[in-house]
Amino acid sequence: xxxxxxxxxxxxxxxxxxxxxxxxxxxxxxxxxxxxxxxxxxxxxxxxxxxxxxxxxxxxxxxxxxxxxxxxxxxxxxxxxxxxxxxxxxxxxxxxxxxxxxxxxxxxxxxxxxxxxxxxxxxxxxxxxxxxxxxxxxxxxxxxxxxxxxxxxxxxxxxxxxxxxxxxxxxxxxxxxxxxxxxxxxxxxxxxxxxxxxxxxxxxxxxxxxxxxxxxxxxxxxxxxxxxxxxxxxxxxxxxxxxxxxxxxxxxxxxxxxxxxxxxxxxxxxxxxxxxxxxxxxxxxxxxxxxxxxxxxxxxxxxxxxxxxxxxxxxxxxxxxxxxxxxxxxxxxxxxxxxxxxxxxxxxxxxxxxxxxxxxxxxxxxxxxxxxxxxxxxxxxxxxxxxxxxxxxxxxxxxxxxxxxxxxxxxxxxxxxxxxxxxxxxxxxxxxxxxxxxxxxxxxxxxxxxxxxxxxxxxxxxxxxxxxxxxxxxxxxxxxxxxxxxxxxxxxxxxxxxxxxxxxxxxxxxxxxxxxxxxxxxxxxxxxxxxx
Amino acid sequence: xxxxxxxxxxxxxxxxxxxxxxxxxxxxxxxxxxxxxxxxxxxxxxxxxxxxxxxxxxxxxxxxxxxxxxxxxxxxxxxxxxxxxxxxxxxxxxxxxxxxxxxxxxxxxxxxxxxxxxxxxxxxxxxxxxxxxxxxxxxxxxxxxxxxxxxxxxxxxxxxxxxxxxxxxxxxxxxxxxxxxxxxxxxxxxxxxxxxxxxxx
Numbered sequence: 001x002x003x004x005x006x007x008x009x010x011x012x013x014x015x016x017x018x019x020x021x022x023x024x025x026x027x028x029x030x031x032x033x034x035x036x037x038x039x040x041x042x043x044x045x046x047x048x049x050x051x052x053x054x055x056x057x058x059x060x061x062x063x064x065x066x067x068x069x070x071x072x073x074x075x076x077x078x079x080x081x082x083x084x085x086x087x088x089x090x091x092x093x094x095x096x097x098x099x100x101x102x103x104x105x106x107x108x109x110x111x112x113x114x115x116x117x118x119x120x121x122x123x124x125x126x127x128x129x130x131x132x133x134x135x136x137x138x139x140x141x142x143x144x145x146x147x148x149x150x151x152x153x154x155x156x157x158x159x160x161x162x163x164x165x166x167x168x169x170x171x172x173x174x175x176x177x178x179x180x181x182x183x184x185x186x187x188x189x190x191x192x193x194x195x196x197x198x199x200x201x202x203x204x205x206x207x208x209x210x211x212x213x214x215x216x217x218x219x220x221x222x223x224x225x226x227x228x229x230x231x232x233x234x235x236x237x238x239x240x241x242x243x244x245x246x247x248x249x250x251x252x253x254x255x256x257x258x259x260x261x262x263x264x265x266x267x268x269x270x271x272x273x274x275x276x277x278x279x280x281x282x283x284x285x286x287x288x289x290x291x292x293x294x295x296x297x298x299x300x301x302x303x304x305x306x307x308x309x310x311x312x313x314x315x316x317x318x319x320x321x322x323x324x325x326x327x328x329x330x331x332x333x334x335x336x337x338x339x340x341x342x343x344x345x346x347x348x349x350x351x352x353x354x355x356x357x358x359x360x361x362x363x364x365x366x367x368x369x370x371x372x373x374x375x376x377x378x379x380x381x382x383x384x385x386x387x388x389x390x391x392x393x394x395x396x397x398x399x400x401x402x403x404x405x406x407x408x409x410x411x412x413x414x415x416x417x418x419x420x421x422x423x424x425x426x427x428x429x430x431x432x433x434x435x436x437x438x439x440x441x442x443x444x445x446x447x448x449x450x451x452x453x454x455x456x457x458x459x460x461x462x463x464x465x466x467x468x469x470x471x472x473x474x475x476x477x478x479x480x481x482x483x484x485x486x487x488x489x490x491x492x493x494x495x496x497x498x499x500x501x502x503x504x505x506x507x508x509x510x511x512x513x514x515x516x517x518x519x520x521x522x523x524x525x526x527x528x529x530x531x532x
Numbered sequence: 533x534x535x536x537x538x539x540x541x542x543x544x545x546x547x548x549x550x551x552x553x554x555x556x557x558x559x560x561x562x563x564x565x566x567x568x569x570x571x572x573x574x575x576x577x578x579x580x581x582x583x584x585x586x587x588x589x590x591x592x593x594x595x596x597x598x599x600x601x602x603x604x605x606x607x608x609x610x611x612x613x614x615x616x617x618x619x620x621x622x623x624x625x626x627x628x629x630x631x632x633x634x635x636x637x638x639x640x641x642x643x644x645x646x647x648x649x650x651x652x653x654x655x656x657x658x659x660x661x662x663x664x665x666x667x668x669x670x671x672x673x674x675x676x677x678x679x680x681x682x683x684x685x686x687x688x689x690x691x692x693x694x695x696x697x698x699x700x701x702x703x704x705x706x707x708x709x710x711x712x713x714x715x716x717x718x719x720x721x722x723x724x725x726x727x728x729x730x731x732x733x
Contacts, residue, residue, distance in 0.1 A: 061560050069611075072614040074612035076617075079617045079619055085617070087615070087617045088612070088616050325538035389539075
């Protein structure tokens with residue numbers, strides 16, 4: 001059997017003329033799922049994707065420098081605030097597949113408590129839906145992607161076994177698991193959206209290690225090899241190089257379509273329903289820029305919360321140096337997981353928690369990460385650490401970030417080549433994240449030393465932008481409702497990580513896909529009629 | 533090669549043989565060979581060649597010649613390379629990086645009466661340490677620490693993507709079929725049989 005990427009792609013894709021049932025902006029984790037789920041329910045679907053349609057064989061190369069910018073959203077963005085927010089490379093994807101082109105495939109669910117942060121801890125906000133509302137959609141996504149994972153998960157809600165067995169453990173995993181075990185910390189092979197056996201013509205993982213530069217074996221379930229071919233097979237049209245510049249509204253407040261630029265020419269796509277899935281900087285940017293005289297502060301923004309409550313995981317790298325070869329580059333990065341420190345726990349002095357997972361760094365990024373460990377990392381000192389590369393293991397984190405109103409996306413005064421104001425992003429961590437970071441550093445050092453590391457360097461960072469168009473029951477404090485419909489517009493929906501109310505301590509991709517699956521079902525089962 | 537061993541490759545010859553044996557795409561092999569072949573162009577845009585090369589020589593020491601690191605910087609300093617973020621109040625990187633070399637040269641002349649490239653090694657290192665700590669004066673909108681960070685990142689991208697740097701670090705390059713330590717032999721053999729695209733046959 002051939003992979004679907006060969007048979008259901010741009011060459012065989014249906015083209016739509018005129019008005020369609022739904023126009024989706026962005027073909028990442030959310031837009032791809034929505035396009036498949038809705039097209040399979042006989043909706044006419046047009047997806048506007050700003051980036052290219054990359055071919056696994058022709059366009060992906062296992063080389064850091066070659067791939068830089070190939071599927072990164074690297075337009076100019078203005079940053080301010082105390083934390084150097086990481087955007088672009090390996091954060092914001094551009095291209096069919098979006099961020100899943102570069103994600104490491106770590107496939108975790110949020111926990112029930114993550115949806116109730118305000119009720120449980122008195123900080124942040126509660127989601128307008130609970131874990132039970134999303135659980136069946138997590139199940140469906142995990143079956144669709146044929147997740148690989150451990151026989152059982154020691155943490156979080158009870159769940160069925162994963163569709164495929166876990167990835168093989170590596171030298172890095174053995175070492176870090178040993179260190180964790182000595183400290184009484186449990187670990188398991190990480191659930192991954194990376195195949196361990198063949199599926200739909202796609203290869204099992206070949207352990208090339210370059211997952212985050214584009215998987216060459218198709219084992220990683222990037223959207224462009226999993227959901228998107230099925231969307232195309234069902235009749236969805238993916239327009240690439242199509243940059244949405246404005247969402248149009250009618251006099252009655254309904255959205256009427258999307259203006260976009262493709263090949264230097266401005267077009268207009270009319271649709272009964274518009275779904276914005278352009279991720280956490282571009283989604284609020286587009287809504288804010290689509291202001292009209294009736295909606296002077298932007299679409300969906302009567303509450304003034306569009307762009308606010310941006311979050312990013314505390315994602316520090318802890319580099320341990322060993323006296324034996326580790327070759328951390330040899331497999332997918334996040335193959336070992338511990339969620340022992342996940343969620344709020346007594347006597348830690350902060351709210352929320354984090355997940356541990358292994359990481360891998362290729363030479364240029366390894367060097368750059370070394371340099372973030374503090375001043376004086378250059379010259380002879382840097383060289384000595386570069387030459388220890390084969391005997392290095394990295395322990396990473398995804399630490400929960402509390403939503404803060406001041407962390408936000410706004411429009412800057414200058415405009416890009418499409419005449420759209422550039423985004424201005426303000427971000428800083430608060431006392432809670434700083435306290436968590438201290439605890440993370442202490443425990444990571446203990447784990448790596450217990451594993452046998454004779455030296456540990458800590459490089460601070462952040463990852464996974466989330467929030468900016470949060471959902472909620474109260475139109476005065478949120479942008480969309482529990483069904484992701486904008487409070488202010490009956491046929492405008494937002495579906496990506498920007499709707500997250502809190503972020504937990506886990507990668508967001510599975511939750512994005514579960515939300516998208518749920519939204520598609522909602523629309524197809526009457527939600528669209530209600531919008532009409 | 534790594535000073536204490538343990539690398540998956542120990543020479544450039546072994547590196548090239550590995551790429552060939554593993555069936556790495558010809559275009560990628562050519563790209564890597566071109567990088568390892570040294571700079572095909574000089575330093576024309578980012579600053580005075582002697583200053584830029586001298587900075588590269590102090591910051592990133594290793595088997596990739598500083599002239600080649602500097603040429604990479606000159607070719608790419610104004611490209612996004614996956615990241616488009618700029619700090620408010622700091623000049624954009626395309627202006628920042630050249631401004632930093634000018635600031636370094638001016639500081640060297642003011643402090644030592646000679647250009648940066650002609651200064652003593654310890655004086656050069658002191659100037660660079662000051663830049664890293666943000667203590668180097670420059671034009672309006674210049675941020676020395678930001679300049680240091682971005683310049684070093686680019687030089688390290690040059691180093692880490694050059695096969696000479698990879699070999700020094702013990703890294704075997706792309707698409708290896710073996711080299712995974714502590715993995716069972718069955719898996720290694722199975723992987724070796726499956727080159728990228730093999731499932732297309």
